[in-house]
Amino acid sequence: MAGTDRSREIETGGPVVVLVEPQLAENIGMVARAMANFGLSELRLVAPRDGWPNERARASASRADHVIDGARMFATLGEAIADLNFVFATTARERDGYKPVRSPVDAARTLRGRSEAGQATGVLFGRERWGLLNEEVALADEIVTFPVNPAFASLNLAQAVLLVAYEWMKSGLEKETATPFSGPEMEPASKDQMQGLFDHLEEALDARGYFRPPDKKAKLVDNLRAVLTRQGFYEPEVRVLRGVISSLDRYTPENPRGSGAPTARPRTRKNADDERA
Amino acid sequence: MAGTDRSREIETGGPVVVLVEPQLAENIGMVARAMANFGLSELRLVAPRDGWPNERARASASRADHVIDGARMFATLGEAIADLNFVFATTARERDGYKPVRSPVDAARTLRGRSEAGQATGVLFGRERWGLLNEEVALADEIVTFPVNPAFASLNLAQAVLLVAYEWMKSGLEKETATPFSGPEMEPASKDQMQGLFDHLEEALDARGYFRPPDKKAKLVDNLRAVLTRQGFYEPEVRVLRGVISSLDRYTPENPRGSGAPTARPRTRKNADDERA
Numbered sequence: 001m002a003g004t005d006r007s008r009e010i011e012t013g014g015p016v017v018v019l020v021e022p023q024l025a026e027n028i029g030m031v032a033r034a035m036a037n038f039g040l041s042e043l044r045l046v047a048p049r050d051g052w053p054n055e056r057a058r059a060s061a062s063r064a065d066h067v068i069d070g071a072r073m074f075a076t077l078g079e080a081i082a083d084l085n086f087v088f089a090t091t092a093r094e095r096d097g098y099k100p101v102r103s104p105v106d107a108a109r110t111l112r113g114r115s116e117a118g119q120a121t122g123v124l125f126g127r128e129r130w131g132l133l134n135e136e137v138a139l140a141d142e143i144v145t146f147p148v149n150p151a152f153a154s155l156n157l158a159q160a161v162l163l164v165a166y167e168w169m170k171s172g173l174e175k176e177t178a179t180p181f182s183g184p185e186m187e188p189a190s191k192d193q194m195q196g197l198f199d200h201l202e203e204a205l206d207a208r209g210y211f212r213p214p215d216k217k218a219k220l221v222d223n224l225r226a227v228l229t230r231q232g233f234y235e236p237e238v239r240v241l242r243g244v245i246s247s248l249d250r251y252t253p254e255n256p257r258g259s260g261a262p263t264a265r266p267r268t269r270k271n272a273d274d275e276r277a
Numbered sequence: 278m279a280g281t282d283r284s285r286e287i288e289t290g291g292p293v294v295v296l297v298e299p300q301l302a303e304n305i306g307m308v309a310r311a312m313a314n315f316g317l318s319e320l321r322l323v324a325p326r327d328g329w330p331n332e333r334a335r336a337s338a339s340r341a342d343h344v345i346d347g348a349r350m351f352a353t354l355g356e357a358i359a360d361l362n363f364v365f366a367t368t369a370r371e372r373d374g375y376k377p378v379r380s381p382v383d384a385a386r387t388l389r390g391r392s393e394a395g396q397a398t399g400v401l402f403g404r405e406r407w408g409l410l411n412e413e414v415a416l417a418d419e420i421v422t423f424p425v426n427p428a429f430a431s432l433n434l435a436q437a438v439l440l441v442a443y444e445w446m447k448s449g450l451e452k453e454t455a456t457p458f459s460g461p462e463m464e465p466a467s468k469d470q471m472q473g474l475f476d477h478l479e480e481a482l483d484a485r486g487y488f489r490p491p492d493k494k495a496k497l498v499d500n501l502r503a504v505l506t507r508q509g510f511y512e513p514e515v516r517v518l519r520g521v522i523s524s525l526d527r528y529t530p531e532n533p534r535g536s537g538a539p540t541a542r543p544r545t546r547k548n549a550d551d552e553r554a
Binding site for chain 1: 307310311313314315316339341371374375376377378379380382383420422423424425426427429430431432433435436439440443446447450453454455456457458459460461463511513514
């Protein structure tokens, strides 16, 4: 999906992402991209099978070069996390041991709080095929796992990283429902504007005999206004509708081919304004 | 990541995922896997470039065969969504128009509510390179966008689908922080058990002259107990620690090579029990 604004500065900081013995260089690149998407920047690799640096990783990172260039390789997990204060291990399997198990939402809040307190944090991700070994999970403080479909629990490595990075980004938002941009700020139409719409439409319909039989007119008007009210139209939308009505109203039914005879209804300045949609 | 339990039934239902002119068959497969991970099952393809069915898509779906087999192809987006009641369009770019813009969290709640009300819902995803066209977004009811790093906003197609599926799954949980499994249910140790630990350790340390000078003993004891208290040890953890202390205590300092002379301290049944860790 497009939409990147390269004029914006790259977000950095946040937990270190540690990949333990990643098998495919392409996955490392996709991890780098996922990190960049949600503002993570520090990648550490423990004994990557395909070696490091790796051009296939860079190619699949879709220009997350700042993550690829900053990635560091370590021989052992112990060395990779030696300078960190708090570490989560990701796993899809229940493990023995006394470690608390957190959701990505909880884990992100913990990471956010500890990062803001100046602690160096990290999240461990295991091999594509079988994840982290128990002795690797044992090196972490807590476990984070994903609310996957138990019948299909195997997450792609880059997607596991994506979910952690996404929740990390969300944990820094004022509201978890915040969006980078929003719909147009529009005022619901005032009751006076709605009445203007009703009058305009009903006048045009009346000229064409829509409200028949006459003794049903009140009921027909009620129904019509109910339909138009439920939508909660915005003020600019009402202007569009007024324009539509004026256009439909421009030729009388007596002149279906529309040779240009103006409607009997005089067009007031107000109506003309209404048509500027 | 491993952990799949194939004895569990595949979750189905939820919004339809509609991919508009996906370019790479591999991405369609990764989309299917992401859907399966979080319980979505119905995939629709609008004019996929590489045609359909496609074996490369199946290969990259990592056995999400139920999604691949059920996928349907359509010539136009209009046909693909003809039977749906409510549709979100995903976009990373701000668009003109009057559509509300939602976060994935809000969108998932809307989809959950409408699905439970029996409505057929869907989410539209655009081409890998440039997303959805404006006239395609115009066919949707509302827009969903992701809280990406504005400097690196381009999400991989399967990852955009993953985030929507993940939030869909979360929207069905009793608590968004629920996890498929949890840490061991353990009681924090009782104050009596903690006192037993203190007594055991302090007796062993006293025998070795740890508390010197004598007039500092009270302070040293306070510090030691503070260190052991802050952890909030669980009852089984205290048993492990008692075992460790007993083991360290087994040889007296007068016999550093450990030739087997038992400690002066008689080992009571209570201590013996404590060591069953």
